[in-house]
Amino acid sequence: MHFLVTGGAGFIGSHLCERLLRDGHNVTVLDDLSTGAYANVGHLEGNPSFRMVIDTVLNRERVEELVKPADAVFHLASAVGVKLVIEQPVKAIKTIMGGTEIVLDAAARFRKRFLVTSTSEVYGKGSKVPFSENDDTVQGATAIRRWAYAGAKAMDEFLALAHWHETRLPVICPRLFNTVGPRQTGRYGMVIPRFVNQALSGEPITVYGDGTQSRCFCHVHDVVDALVKLTECRDAFGRVVNIGNPEEITINALAERIKSLTGSASPIRHIPYDVAYEEGFEDMVRRVPDLTLAAKLIGFAPRLRLDDILNDVVGDRRNARTFNA
Numbered sequence: 542m543h544f545l546v547t548g549g550a551g552f553i554g555s556h557l558c559e560r561l562l563r564d565g566h567n568v569t570v571l572d573d574l575s576t577g578a579y580a581n582v583g584h585l586e587g588n589p590s591f592r593m594v595i596d597t598v599l600n601r602e603r604v605e606e607l608v609k610p611a612d613a614v615f616h617l618a619s620a621v622g623v624k625l626v627i628e629q630p631v632k633a634i635k636t637i638m639g640g641t642e643i644v645l646d647a648a649a650r651f652r653k654r655f656l657v658t659s660t661s662e663v664y665g666k667g668s669k670v671p672f673s674e675n676d677d678t679v680q681g682a683t684a685i686r687r688w689a690y691a692g693a694k695a696m697d698e699f700l701a702l703a704h705w706h707e708t709r710l711p712v713i714c715p716r717l718f719n720t721v722g723p724r725q726t727g728r729y730g731m732v733i734p735r736f737v738n739q740a741l742s743g744e745p746i747t748v749y750g751d752g753t754q755s756r757c758f759c760h761v762h763d764v765v766d767a768l769v770k771l772t773e774c775r776d777a778f779g780r781v782v783n784i785g786n787p788e789e790i791t792i793n794a795l796a797e798r799i800k801s802l803t804g805s806a807s808p809i810r811h812i813p814y815d816v817a818y819e820e821g822f823e824d825m826v827r828r829v830p831d832l833t834l835a836a837k838l839i840g841f842a843p844r845l846r847l848d849d850i851l852n853d854v855v856g857d858r859r860n861a862r863t864f865n866a
């Protein structure tokens with residue numbers, strides 16, 4: 542098959558491209574390299590089954606030209622991470638909602654299978670444990686910019702599901718919980734690579750808030766496997782599906798674990814949310830996925846544990862430091 546992967550030069554997208562090529566498919570990437578990097582896919586360029594186009598998903602003509610010959614579209618291009626959305630809210634909202642609208646329009650016109658990566662952020666301020674797909678989403682005030690990411694991604698889901706409802710376009714909306722692994726950078730606030738970078742360079746490991754909030758982290762290889770299987774699963778069409786790992790850890794414990802794993806002398810410092818992000822910043826205390834639906838549809842159960850993830854990220858960041866030295 543021939544897949545178009547928007548955002549394919551990003552962290553998750555580049556692992557997805559490798560997997561699709563390994564499975565014998567043709568892959569075209571459309572990426573503007575805004576948060577992704579050529580280095581993530583440069584090693585694939587010699588492969589005759591791989592093609593890279595550097596452009597934005599906001600270029601409607603380019604998107605149509607690339608969607609038409611593809612069999613299916615993985616739409617991963619997006620502004621990612623709360624920090625980026627707070628710093629560049631206009632660009633972020635336009636990229637998320639505008640980009641999805643354009644790619645989805647083309648998929649609808651040419652009747653292509655369409656997967657868009659949504660996020661557990663959509664659950665917003667909900668406090669249920671664990672979160673299941675049909676739980677209410679609890680949105681924060683529009684004056685607090687961080688909620689723009691959740692709001693825009695929720696609109697992506699609404700639009701994709703509307704296409705399924707009206708014309709049975711085969712759409713799938715995996716809601717990814719925190720995804721981690723090699724190639725993820727700490728630049729946009731992602732906590733594990735940020736802590737690992739700080740630990741390796743001997744800088745203070747900076748925990749935002751009091752650190753009692755907890756998160757669940759899933760290895761990118763488990764996530765990519767789920768994305769591929771979901772596009773092959775007819776019962777997943779027209780659905781939102783949680784993908785993540787239910788193993789939970791507080792951010793304080795995570796900082797300690799990374800400090801000990803790297804043998805770092807870095808102190809652990811707490812920074813108030815107002816200073817780390819913006820005044821009035823709100824965070825959720827826990828965010829745990831209910832994976833019942835993913836298990837039923839595709840037999841999903843994450844294979845890799847938090848220690849596997851941390852070892853992989855530490856190895857990756859150590860290599861990057863040696864390479865850049």
Ligand SMILES: NC(=O)c1ccc[n+]([C@@H]2O[C@H](COP(=O)([O-])OP(=O)(O)OC[C@H]3O[C@@H](n4cnc5c(N)ncnc54)[C@H](O)[C@@H]3O)[C@@H](O)[C@H]2O)c1
Binds near residue numbers: 551620717
């Ligand atoms: N990493 C996570 O924990 C996580 C969690 C939930 C959802 N997601 C979703 O997964 C997807 C991939 O995220 P990621 O973690 O790999 O982030 P990433 O930033 O590495 O990947 C996003 C890619 O999209 C590209 N991009 C951004 N704007 C673009 C545009 N206008 N045109 C073309 N390309 C553009 C970037 O250059 C980048 O390569 C995103 O849709 C994100 O919302 C990620």
